[in-house]
Amino acid sequence: MKLSESAQDGVVVVQPQGRIDNTSVKEFGDRLAQVGGTAPYRVVIDSQETSYINSAVFRALLIARKQIEKAQGRLVLCAMPAEIMRLFEIAAVTDAFVICHNRDEGIAEARA
Amino acid sequence: MKRPQNLVYGLDDKPPAVIVALNGLQHCAVVSINLVIVVFVARAAGGSVQVVADVLAVAMLVLSIGTMLQTARVGPVGSGFMCPATFSATYLSPSLLAAQVGGFPLAYGMTVFGGVLEAVVAPFLNRLRAVFPTEVSGLVIFMVGVSSGVAGLRTVLGPGAAPVSGAEWVVGALTLGSMAAFNIWGSAIARMLCALIGLVVGYVAAGIAGLFDPQTVVAMAGAPIFGLPHLSHLGWSIDVTLIPPFAIASLAAAMKAAGTITMCQRMNDADWVRPEMDSIRRGVLADGLSTIVSGALGAFGTNTSTPAVGLAAATGVTSRVVAFMVAAIFFATAFLPKVAAFIAGMPRPVIVAALLFAMSFIITNGLQTMTSRLLDVRRTLVLGLSIFAGVSVEAFPVIAHSAPRALAPIMGSSLVLSAVIGFALNLLFRLGVRKTVSLTIRSETHDHQVLEDFFRKQGGMWGARPDVIDRALFGVIQLVDAVAENCWRGGPMTVTASFDEFNLDVRLSYEGTLLEFPDRRPSDHDIQESEDGVRRLAGFMLRRNADRVRSDIKDGISRVHFHFDH
Numbered sequence: 001m002k003l004s005e006s007a008q009d010g011v012v013v014v015q016p017q018g019r020i021d022n023t024s025v026k027e028f029g030d031r032l033a034q035v036g037g038t039a040p041y042r043v044v045i046d047s048q049e050t051s052y053i054n055s056a057v058f059r060a061l062l063i064a065r066k067q068i069e070k071a072q073g074r075l076v077l078c079a080m081p082a083e084i085m086r087l088f089e090i091a092a093v094t095d096a097f098v099i100c101h102n103r104d105e106g107i108a109e110a111r112a
Numbered sequence: 113m114k115r116p117q118n119l120v121y122g123l124d125d126k127p128p129a130v131i132v133a134l135n136g137l138q139h140c141a142v143v144s145i146n147l148v149i150v151v152f153v154a155r156a157a158g159g160s161v162q163v164v165a166d167v168l169a170v171a172m173l174v175l176s177i178g179t180m181l182q183t184a185r186v187g188p189v190g191s192g193f194m195c196p197a198t199f200s201a202t203y204l205s206p207s208l209l210a211a212q213v214g215g216f217p218l219a220y221g222m223t224v225f226g227g228v229l230e231a232v233v234a235p236f237l238n239r240l241r242a243v244f245p246t247e248v249s250g251l252v253i254f255m256v257g258v259s260s261g262v263a264g265l266r267t268v269l270g271p272g273a274a275p276v277s278g279a280e281w282v283v284g285a286l287t288l289g290s291m292a293a294f295n296i297w298g299s300a301i302a303r304m305l306c307a308l309i310g311l312v313v314g315y316v317a318a319g320i321a322g323l324f325d326p327q328t329v330v331a332m333a334g335a336p337i338f339g340l341p342h343l344s345h346l347g348w349s350i351d352v353t354l355i356p357p358f359a360i361a362s363l364a365a366a367m368k369a370a371g372t373i374t375m376c377q378r379m380n381d382a383d384w385v386r387p388e389m390d391s392i393r394r395g396v397l398a399d400g401l402s403t404i405v406s407g408a409l410g411a412f413g414t415n416t417s418t419p420a421v422g423l424a425a426a427t428g429v430t431s432r433v434v435a436f437m438v439a440a441i442f443f444a445t446a447f448l449p450k451v452a453a454f455i456a457g458m459p460r461p462v463i464v465a466a467l468l469f470a471m472s473f474i475i476t477n478g479l480q481t482m483t484s485r486l487l488d489v490r491r492t493l494v495l496g497l498s499i500f501a502g503v504s505v506e507a508f509p510v511i512a513h514s515a516p517r518a519l520a521p522i523m524g525s526s527l528v529l530s531a532v533i534g535f536a537l538n539l540l541f542r543l544g545v546r547k548t549v550s551l552t553i554r555s556e557t558h559d560h561q562v563l564e565d566f567f568r569k570q571g572g573m574w575g576a577r578p579d580v581i582d583r584a585l586f587g588v589i590q591l592v593d594a595v596a597e598n599c600w601r602g603g604p605m606t607v608t609a610s611f612d613e614f615n616l617d618v619r620l621s622y623e624g625t626l627l628e629f630p631d632r633r634p635s636d637h638d639i640q641e642s643e644d645g646v647r648r649l650a651g652f653m654l655r656r657n658a659d660r661v662r663s664d665i666k667d668g669i670s671r672v673h674f675h676f677d678h
Contacts, residue, residue: 019560022593052560052586054593055650062640083582089383090656091649092633 003031011042011110013103017049020057029060036064041073044106048079058091065097074098078106116382120428123194123380127431135429136437138304139196139420140445143438145307146199146417147171148466151458152264153204153412157211157219159345161327164456167216169341169446171199171411176443178402178414182395183435191395193376194435196420197402201474202365203413205259205527206357213354217347220407222354226362227403227413233366234396238389238614238677244363245613246577247485248534251495252364254478255502255530257471262506262526264467268460276461279321284461287314291469304423307469314462328457335449346410353521360531362400365415369399372416379425486572486581490541494534502530547574548610553592554603560589563607574611580676584609584618587657587674591620591627594650598643599624599670616676626663626670629655 001024002017012035020028035043043064061077068075078100080088088094100106121127127135150171154164178197185192203226210219233240268276268284291310294302302309318324373395374387395416402414420438424430445451482495505511505526515523522528551566553559564585571581588607605622629651638645655661660675 021560021589022597052589054590055646055653056593058649059639059646062636066640083586087586087653091653092383092656094382096636 001028003028005031005035009107009111010040011044011107012040013044013046013107015046015049019052020050021052021054022056025054025056025060028057029063032060032064033067036068036073036075037071041068041071042110043068043073044076044078044103044110046079046103046106047077047084048081048103050081050084053084053087055091058093062093062096074110074112076100076106076110078103113380114382116379118428119380119430121431121434123192123430123432125431126433127429131429132431132433132437135427135434136441138427139417139423139434139438140441141305141308142419142423143175143196143198143417143442145311145419145466145470146201147455148311148458148463148470149199149201149204149207150412151456152267152463152467153207153211153219154216154456156208157216159216161325161331161453161456163345165331165335165449165452166342166345167410168452168455169449170343170409171406172442172446172452173341174402174406174409174411174414175199176439176446177405178398179435179439179442181398181402181405182416183432183439185394188394188397189401190398191373191376191391192432193373193380193391193395194421194424194430194432195372195376195395196417196435196438197399197414198417198420199411200361200365200368200413200415201260201470202253202256202368202415203358203361203403205256205263205525206354206361207412208263209357209525210351210354214349214351216345216410217349218351218354219412220346220410221348221350222358223407223411223413224348224404225350225355225407226358226365227400227405227407229359229362229400230366230369230403231397231400233363234393234400237366237370237393237396240363240366244367244535245485245538245575247482247487247491247495247575248531248538249364249367250478250481250484251498251534252360252478252527252531253368253481254475254499255527256361256364257474257478258502259506259525259527260474261468261471264464264471268464279323280459280461283314283317283321283323283459284465286317287311287462287465288469290314291465300426304419304426307466310469311458311462311466314459314465318459318462323459323461325457325459328453331453331457332450335453337450338447339449341446341452343410348407356521356528356532357525360528361413362403365399365403365413366396368418369396369416372418372421375418375421375425376430379421380430484577485575486568486578488572488575490573491538491575494537494541497537498530498534501533502526505529547612548608550609551607552604553607554605560592563588563592566607567609570609570611576611576616576678580616580678583657584616584674584676587654588618588620590650590654590657591672594647594654595622595624595627595670598647599627611678614678616678618674618676619671620674621669621671623668624670626665627651627654627672629661629663631655 004015065075076098115122154167210222290313294306512524567585601624603623608619610617634645634648658674659677662673
């Protein structure tokens with residue numbers, strides 16, 4: 001997995017590329033904890049380049065959501081490929097997150 | 113069934129009357145485009161403008177009954193979804209042949225046969241895939257488009273056709289051009305109604321160019337405002353030589369209905385994971401009955417309307433009350449003879465332009481269905497050679513004329529020849545494909561890429577659907593990830609995959625404790641706070657990912673079996 005990060009309109013955009021599995025989920029979770037624990041507490045995860053996630057990734061996402069919401073911030077997921085969306089559906093967590101079609105919508109939602 | 117958030121009015125909702133009426137009218141507009149097929153076949157049977165108008169009146173009655181059969185769940189019939197009936201391009205080519213050979217009685221009789229066959233195969237739909245795999249279904253859809261499009265062109269360019277005038281070329285170009293322009297550059301609503309807008313443009317242009325048959329004007333003027341459909345054209349006969357093309361059209365209609373009902377399932381259920389066979393069987397049975405009713409009353413083969421279902425997805429209104437409104441509108445229109453006479457007089461260039469427009473989408477649909485499978489060399493040859501066979505019948509009609517009489521039903525139709533060769537080559541080329549393969553991986557060195565390469569390569573050789581291979585691959589990788597953390601004591605893990613047309617079974621065995629596969633998701637709190645929560649989430653996902661999961665432990669070896677319907 002490769003992780004890139006950028007700031008746009010007061011929102012931090014995290015873009016994981018490739019597979020997030022047992023070997024990389026800790027790095028992913030640590031990075032989310034870092035950006036989620038720092039102002040402006042508005043984070044978008046752009047998944048367009050993500051090819052695989054496992055159950056441990058949902059744990060990292062749920063922890064990040066809890067941390068960000070505690071600081072009155074907002075976590076938004078966007079640009080999910082169909083296969084990643086399917087994994088959210090079979091994990092029954094689609095209602096637990098705000099999910100947008102693309103990055104622009106995601107940033108607008110995070111700023112709302 | 114969980115209601116998706118994007119639906120404005122779901123399946124069981126009762127929208128306000130205005131919404132129901134407007135949506136009903138929109139669906140009728142979308143469905144009505146296929147009345148072109150009725151006009152085309154009725155003219156091929158030699159019907160005058162008045163007779164074609166009578167057939168159209170019956171056709172609207174059939175659409176009303178077909179939509180009701182599909183939507184209202186009565187006994188074992190009907191999917192219960194908002195899925196209007198329409199006249200099907202699938203039956204166009206065989207119906208044209210029947211109309212030319214034996215007039216209306218043969219077209220009606222063979223339509224009843226097609227409907228009966230579809231109703232009979234509905235309960236066995238799943239088993240049918242052995243001889244009708246996805247890519248061969250795509251081939252049939254593709255050839256339906258090619259054969260029907262060519263049939264349309266023959267009416268203007270064929271040796272027996274009246275010469276095309278300059279005015280006809282202009283009207284045809286305007287009709288087709290406006291359909292394409294509204295479809296490509298129009299607003300969302302214009303895109304949905306582009307074919308109807310194109311027909312209106314075509315009618316206006318034909319009127320200006322003076323292309324209306326004087327009989328049409330007389331028929332329209334003479335038609336009463338209200339009246340019962342006339343059944344003077346009614347009669348039934350059967351010709352055994354036409355059984356192959358109608359059988360293939362019927363099977364293709366069953367497959368298409370199954371696909372459309374699957375779309376309805378997805379639209380109405382946020383938790384949709386895979387096709388639910390009960391409503392598909394009920395829906396295909398309703399579709400077959402609708403075609404039987406059509407042939408019995410004096411019209412042609414029907415099918416579920418995929419564009420109408422697409423319209424429901426776009427508007428977010430899938431309430432079945434809207435389908436009842438559609439049925440009511442068509443029922444009322446059946447008793448308005450002026451409307452039928454107006455459609456019956458559709459000028460030749462308008463009808464051909466509409467056919468070419470519609471067949472372009474059918475051809476693309478066929479291509480997409482064919483390529484939805486992983487295509488290895490075997491399947492590439494099955495598809496390529498079958499298409500060549502079908503196209504050769506259209507390009508060199510002498511093949512059919514010089515064929516032995518017994519083979520005439522097969523050699524005389526590009527659709528039938530292509531499908532038969534597709535079936536035969538599919539069965540032949542599957543000889544020698546290994547059905548069970550194994551792979552051994554080790555806990556300390558396991559690499560996801562090895563698993564991915566293994567499943568992709570085998571999937572291609574088997575011709576398995578990519579989505580099923582993706583699910584199996586996710587299941588194996590997720591299991592390996594989950595057990596590697598806590599359950600796997602070391603040693604090799606054996607992955608065995610077995611495949612046939614209906615099933616993909618993946619068995620994994622490893623030394624260690626069993627992973628739990630709960631049927632309820634652990635709470636957010638459990639997932640966040642404990643490793644056990646994450647492990648149970650993995651098991652929960654794996655249970656939902658596969659169609660069936662079984663696991664046991666014997667002599668310290670844990671065994672997990674994932675089953676995927678194919």
